Amino acid sequence: MNVKKLNEAIEVLKDDLGNALVACDIWLTGTGQSIAGYNSNAQATALFERVTEFMNKALKGAGFPGLKDYYMLDLEGDNVVVVMQLKDNYQWGMLVDGKKVQLGLLLNIALPDARRAFEEAL
Amino acid sequence: MWNIFRKKETKKSRNNKATPKTLEDILGKDAPKRKYPRRLEDFKKSPTKQPATETSKKFNETVKRVASDEPKKLRFAPKSNDSSVKKSPAKSSGIADKPGATTQKVQVNTKPLSKPESKTDPVPVKPEAEYTTTLISTVEAKPGNTGTPATATQAGTSSKLAEKPKPSRPVKSSVFKEVMPEIHESVDSNIHLIALIGRFDGKTYFEEGDSSYDLQALTTLTSALENEMETVGLKNIRHGLIHLDDNKMMMVLFFDEHFMVFLFDENPVIPGQMLFIVRPRILELYPQALI
Numbered sequence: 273m274n275v276k277k278l279n280e281a282i283e284v285l286k287d288d289l290g291n292a293l294v295a296c297d298i299w300l301t302g303t304g305q306s307i308a309g310y311n312s313n314a315q316a317t318a319l320f321e322r323v324t325e326f327m328n329k330a331l332k333g334a335g336f337p338g339l340k341d342y343y344m345l346d347l348e349g350d351n352v353v354v355v356m357q358l359k360d361n362y363q364w365g366m367l368v369d370g371k372k373v374q375l376g377l378l379l380n381i382a383l384p385d386a387r388r389a390f391e392e393a394l
Numbered sequence: 395m396w397n398i399f400r401k402k403e404t405k406k407s408r409n410n411k412a413t414p415k416t417l418e419d420i421l422g423k424d425a426p427k428r429k430y431p432r433r434l435e436d437f438k439k440s441p442t443k444q445p446a447t448e449t450s451k452k453f454n455e456t457v458k459r460v461a462s463d464e465p466k467k468l469r470f471a472p473k474s475n476d477s478s479v480k481k482s483p484a485k486s487s488g489i490a491d492k493p494g495a496t497t498q499k500v501q502v503n504t505k506p507l508s509k510p511e512s513k514t515d516p517v518p519v520k521p522e523a524e525y526t527t528t529l530i531s532t533v534e535a536k537p538g539n540t541g542t543p544a545t546a547t548q549a550g551t552s553s554k555l556a557e558k559p560k561p562s563r564p565v566k567s568s569v570f571k572e573v574m575p576e577i578h579e580s581v582d583s584n585i586h587l588i589a590l591i592g593r594f595d596g597k598t599y600f601e602e603g604d605s606s607y608d609l610q611a612l613t614t615l616t617s618a619l620e621n622e623m624e625t626v627g628l629k630n631i632r633h634g635l636i637h638l639d640d641n642k643m644m645m646v647l648f649f650d651e652h653f654m655v656f657l658f659d660e661n662p663v664i665p666g667q668m669l670f671i672v673r674p675r676i677l678e679l680y681p682q683a684l685i
Contacts, residue, residue, distance in 0.1 A: 313626070315625070315626055316626045319622045319625055319626050320622075322622060323618070323619060323622050326614075326615055326618045326619065326622075327615060327619075327636070329615075330611055330612055330614055330615030330618075331615075331636075331638070333608065333611035333614075334607050334608045334609060334610075334611035334612050335606060335607045335608055336607060336638060336642075336644065336657065337638040337639035337640040337642050338638065338639045339636065339637070339638065339639075340637045340638050340639045341637040342637050343634060343635065343636040343637065344634065344635040344636075345619070345623075345631050345633075345634045346631070346632045346633045346634070346635075347623065347628050347629065347630060347631055347632065348628075348629045348630035348631075348632065349629070351628055353628065367628075375665070375666070375669065376666070379665060380662075
């Protein structure tokens with residue numbers, strides 16, 4: 273993992289989302305420990321690791337297909353949490369201000385751009 | 395050129411450098427004897443052992459106990475693997491003083507953080523603990539209600555366990571049935587499943603489409619999600635969009651007492667259609683459907 277490029281990937285996301293990006297963290301699945309981030313929140317990282325695990329288990333338990341690219345949770349107070357599932361078992365969680373970004377921009381531009389930038393860092 | 399900044403070294407100052415004055419030179423014979431640096435012998439002679447204080451005694455006891463491989467009895471140590479509900483007469487504490495109160499063991503969903511390496515491993519790390527709790531006898535514990543708020547009031551603590559479980563409010567499924575054709579028409583994708591599930595009881599109140607899924611398993615997910623969110627200060631999930639394998643997506647709408655699941659094929663326009671066409675329609679219908 274090229275940490276410099278990983279930080280560049282975060283810059284790409286910051287550029288795309290502007291001030292709508294409140295915080296983000298990249299971590300390796302199974303560790304719950306951030307390796308790069310912006311306004312990092314170690315507690316949130318550990319908890320979203322667990323949320324992903326819960327989600328995978330529940331989906332499989334219910335007979336649904338497994339988790340693929342991302343999941344997005346729209347919360348009270350216009351907070352949007354997006355957790356991307358990345359290559360090599362990495363995850364990228366981000367807290368976004370839903371008022372300041374359009375959903376189309378988030379799902380169709382920011383996330384694909386961030387994913388590409390992350391893959392360059394691998 | 396830089397030499398102009400350097401302090402000119404005189405003959406006098408050079409002499410001073412060569413023979414630095416000692417304390418005795420300055421103060422004469424009255425100068426106090428140097429105490430520092432102390433020699434190794436000084437340390438050996440001086441009594442280093444000070445009388446043990448209460449704190450140090452306790453610390454030493456703890457060290458001895460840990461070293462002797464005899465773990466102190468954990469306050470909430472698991473008594474057995476039996477997760478069944480056992481009732482016994484109430485102890486005198488708080489709620490238990492009320493007539494008819496009973497104590498009950500409640501299985502708490504805490505997974506072990508790591509398994510002990512061997513059976514002789516002294517300290518079990520976060521086992522599936524059974525907490526002894528105090529209950530009012532009118533509250534029944536339902537063993538099938540995994541992932542929902544437990545039916546117990548944990549003695550001496552305020553926790554989510556204190557919430558009394560209730561079945562989710564019944565709904566008129568006919569209200570949703572009527573709009574299903576409209577919903578299917580309003581999206582450019584196959585909707586494989588639409589289901590309304592009780593958040594508290596996991597019961598399916600309305601279902602249309604593929605019925606091969608175990609929808610009750612999702613109840614655990616929703617309550618777990620909420621608990622986790624609250625821990626990091628985020629509240630009330632309004633909806634979730636999940637990208638799944640096999641080119642499928644799922645949208646989950648969260649209501650006060652129920653949640654609604656939509657499973658559909660993925661395409662570029664479907665997230666928008668589901669979130670901005672289907673969701674507002676369902677939000678509009680839900681209050682009407684409640685009995």
